[in-house]
Amino acid sequence: MDLNFTEEQNLLRESLSRYLADNYSFEHRKGYLEAGSSLVAQSLDEMGLNALTLSEDDGGFGGNSVDTAIVMEELGRALVTEPYLGSTVIGTALLAGKPGDVVGNGKSVAAALTEMGGRYDLNHVATKASKNGDGYKIDGSKVMVLNATDADTVLVTARLNGDLRDQAGIGLFAVTKDAEGMSTKGYVTQDGMQAGDVDFDGVEAALLVEDAWPTIDKAFDQVNSAICAEAVGAMEAVTKLTKEYLQTRQQFGRPLATFQALQFRLVDMMVAVTEARAISLKASMLADSNDVVERNRTVSAAKVKVCEAARLVGQDAIQLHGGIGMTNEYAAGHYFKRLTMICQSFGDRDWHLKRFIG
Template sequence: MDFSFSDEQNMLQDSVQRFIQNNYNFESRQKIVASDDGFSRAHWQQFAEMGWLGLPFSEEDGGFGGTAVETMILLEEFGKGLVVEPFISAILQAGSIVAHGGSAEQKQKILEPLIAGELLPALAYIEPQARFNVNDVKTTAVAKGSGYTLDGFKGVVIGGPSADVFIVPARTAGAQTDATGISLFLVSADAEGVSKRDYPTIDGFRASELTLSGVQVDAEALLGTEGDGLSLLQYGLDQGMMGAGAEAVGAMEVLYKDTVEYCKTREQFGQPIGKFQVLQHRMVDMFIEHEQTKSLAYMAAMRLSEGYNPVSRKALSALKVQVGKGGTFVGQSAVQLHGGMGMTNELNIGHYFKRLTAIETLYGNTDFHLKQYGQL
């Protein structure tokens, strides 16, 4: 099987690599993270101008018709730079849901300005009691007149502080954990009854706790079919999981390469510590974990490019298990081999490890996906 990239894919990879090298060194990233927005709107507009925001969307929706392979290439490079712009939350999660299940009017309202860098949506789906069970939904949507009234609470809404509109799963029928009866709604961030508590996450992103108190939406806010939103929600989450897995591959590569370089220069007992065989073995293990994760990312991307089905979902779960196992090993090993300074904020190593730790929990942790892999 030929895993080499096409000319267009190589051009995409080169353009992202140049952007990271020129605009996203560690010091620049730290300034961006400390800014009011927590990301650079100038960079986001540049993403739009280079076509990256339209990459995963079809040409009919105003995008460039890219596949999961192109998304993987982009996000792997983002992982190397620890990019904090909300690509996964706005494009891969929220944008994919609208593209996959939205009406023509909803696509025009959301996707056109999203691809142009003028609108930021966010997916508000996590509830405290649900753990990783996405069909455990307490938030309710009650039909009222020609619309719905939403009440409930959502936590860890990644990209929430800067979002202009939220996609909110709410229960329109059934019991709390039923797979049916879940509907998705577009809710404006400034709608009456919407309140937020914003906070930074451990990996440099921003998130919100979202409270909905008697929020009124019209019938046009419903995404897809009433009561049949779970499959649409899962589709968006799986697109985000593919992106997060690819990002983890990039972060792991930086960690093992930086660790190898450090061990070549750090001296102890009159010689570089990289000459000690036990440390060489550890670095080889780091390399192997990275390569295994990268191989599974390739497989998952190709499966998704062939179609969204149980086979591609199983490949995604396999990738997520390896990201959790391999990312933890590579991150812990990088910190250990760097010594105490590996934990400091002044060195990039700890920040990569924090991002890998956050990715391990997103979309279900290692144990969750190991179980799901066996069920699919």
């Protein structure tokens, strides 16, 4: 057993961390969100991050979910809203082994997997795929599709056969940006991401994977591992912010950090972050495994712990800051919102607890 990061992994973390320190302060972020655009996604691509987990044959670096976790943790720390998770992580996970020219190296992807009424169950697929000459056409609707408005390609799940909630009979398809019959209603999410609802009305699509459930299930675990790492970065950052605030803010003639009741709250936050970091590391090491049971269990365990930690850390960060934590001008509230939404993305605590039980 070896729990040390490799020299390459340390370099990856350091260079990304340095880039974000220079280009993604909270003030920078505010500016990017107001402008609705930034060159950050392009810079991340130039750093090779979009090709991180592609094989060397596909022009990538042959990385794995531990590498992805390193990147996501740093992105979480800086509250990056650019769609690395919603495009690169989810895209390369779904296109495992055969990315074609769909993902990586400047190509942007969206994954349309969630349906109204399906909640977090990606096997809930009412969207239909039917034969159309040599290809297929897709009819149906997907919701909360990250990066929906900007993607060059939309990866979509659609039912080839079987009943609404069957795992069998789900196909994975690719639809190009300008395909006729595809309409997207875009919106910003509570935490500043771009997403949208996508309707498919007889849209021409290419079949990528015919019996796609194993692919979807593995991608779901890899995405959850990545989002757990993002949460760890965000939690660590907002805990540090809270610690500094308690050390600075004076009430009753002394710093808040001298009140034991508040010290213990801060310590509980730190314990939660440390737990989340430990189990998320394990999830990242197992997220690429083909032992489905062990992978599902470990990732769900991590997500349960991360959801619990994110709730405690997010809520207490606001509480310990007091009024200033409630304002839009201050970073704590933005961490809280992102952490809250992470707990409601790709399965919430209850969902993962159920899956862990089996």
